Amino acid sequence: MNSLEERHQKELTELRSTISRLCDRLDSSTGVERGLSQTSVDSPADCRVEDGDTFDIVACGTVRENEWEELYTFFDEKCRTVIAFMDDQLYSAAHIVRKHPLMSTVICVIASKAVRPDKYASYLAAADRLISATFSGAVDLHTVQAMMLLVAWTGRHRLWNYIISLAVELGLNRAARSLADVSIEHTADLVGSARTWFSLCSFDLMMNLDRPSAIHNIVDYLSVAARLLVSPHCRPVDYRLCTYLQGFAITAEARAQIPVSELQLHPLPESVAQVLTSLDEKIDRWFYHINNSMEPLYQTFARKQDRNRFMVPYAFLKTYVNGLALRGMETQHGRLDPNRIPFLQIALDSTCLLLQTQFESKDFRQMLPYSGDYNLVTTYHAIDFIPKALRVSRGVVNGGLVLLRLRQGAQMLEEAGATVAASEVREEVQLLEQTMQASSPLEGAAAELDQAVGETLFDIPNLLSE
Incomplete structure (x- = not known):
């Protein structure tokens, strides 16, 4: 361990020395102001300084002063609480953050997707160069946090294992x-x-x-x-x-308690059904605690819609756990496995709740064009689940309402810029409509209800009696 630390310290010293020489050469040949004017944001300077005392993202040339102020302000106001379980206090004041190479660049990447989309690719390229420098250079806590944010917002999930390795190293x-x-x-x-x-x-x-x-x-x-x-x-x-x-x-x-092989058995074993029921009840208790026992200061967020914020993970968890019953589900002699149907109904109801909650949130939909890679994770899961479940459950669920929610999911994908995926979902809806044996008698009522509700919010249900 000591030899590893000594090697890292030596590499860091060499890196700082190299950067110092490059900065001296830049100052002597062009001057700081000329360097800024010649550095286009479309081709940002390759600055890899790890020392916050010498780095400045504006002086480096990655962004201009007015651009940095615009990007940081937007990020500070719109993005810092998007990932609810990430500590928003890790984003220091603008004049401090701009001195951290990767964190300041990641902020530019995230905010530019919304306010300067033409610069997004160049900022992302700058972030990639900084990340590549961590392969052999020293890292700190803010570097790891910045990489976590970048991966979450851009969907570069291959980097998670690398981030974990850096976290262990620290x-x-x-x-x-x-x-x-x-x-x-x-x-x-x-x-x-x-x-x-x-x-x-x-x-x-x-x-x-x-x-x-x-x-x-x-x-x-x-x-x-x-x-x-x-x-x-x-x-x-x-x-x-x-x-x-x-x-x-x-x-x-659920993964630990239910072997995949048992999910494939027909009919679904009673022991598996009992585990699924127990886990579903555990999710309800979890959600009940949030809305009835957790200190409100820590439960809620600043904006009104955020009081429903835990509705999405709640519906997502219900979909995932009960949706496990879909694995291996198929007809036997023309009949469905009745042991699976109750779980499938709960899962489909949960996908509807998830998509409805997201669709009725103006804030959620407004930020989708620049936060889709993170915010649409649950949306994609719900959209992917619905067609598979409907194909094996026609006649036992409210297909009309489920398809209505699927159309809303397609609209959100389109608003997020995922036009190809949105078109594929709409084509899937048409196929499902053609193959469904009969329209649900509640389909018209569901559509009228949605039109009446519009953009209004609904209360969080009190699922358990006190």
Whole structure:
């Protein structure tokens, strides 16, 4: 370990020395102002400085002063709470963030998708060069956090394993485990490192629903996360982070408890049905706690629509767990497996709730063109599930209402700029309409209800009696 640290320190020293020589050469040959005027945003300077005392994203030439102010302001006002379980306090004031190479560049990438889309590709290329520099250079906590944001917003999921490896190198996993040791002082740095690790765990659980988690023994960390709530450095985001971890831990529990081979059996074994029922009830209790027991300060967000924010992960979890009954579902001698139908109905109802919640949120739909790679993860899951479920459940679910929600999903995809995917969904809707044996008698009523509701919000249901 000592030799590894010495090698990293040597590489960092060499990197700083090289950058210092390049900066001296630039100052002596062109001057700072000339360098800025010659550096087009379409071809940003290849600055890889890791020292916040010498780096400045404007002086580097990646952006101009007015562009940085515009991009940071937009990000600060519109983007910092999009990922609810990420600590928005990691975004320091503009004059501080602009001195961190990767974080400042990632902010430009995210905000430019909305306000300067013609510059998006050049900012993303600058971020890629900075990330490539981490392959052999030193990294810090903000670098890892910046990479997490970039991957979430751009959908570059292949980088998750690399980010996790950097986090382990920085000891973030050890910081997380240390929270369980009462003999260790909870310093601000320790808690901040642990918080970042738990955020990585949340990403891992969300992005690897049908694959093994990238973090080894991830379940072991989930119970430790609650220690954030008793830390002297606890922040509001910790309540939301722990809530998301508790919810998505149910999906990990489902994978661990239900072998795929048993999901393929016909009829669905009673033991599997009992596990699915138990997990579904656990999701309801999780959601009930959010709306009846959690401190409102930590439950809610600033804008009105955000009071329904947990409705999306709730519906998503219900869809995933109950939707497991779809695996292996097929007709036998022309008859459906009746053991699976109740779970399929719950899953389809949940997809409808998820798409309805998103469709009725003006904020959600307005930000889709620049946040789609993250915000549409649950939308795509719902849209992908509906056709598969409808093909094997015609006559036992309200097909008209489900297709209505599917059309709304296609509209959201189109608004997000995913026009090809939106067209494919609409074609799927037409095929489903043609193959459905009969229209649901509630289809017209559902359409009238949606027209009457329009953009209004609905209350969160009180699912369990107190």
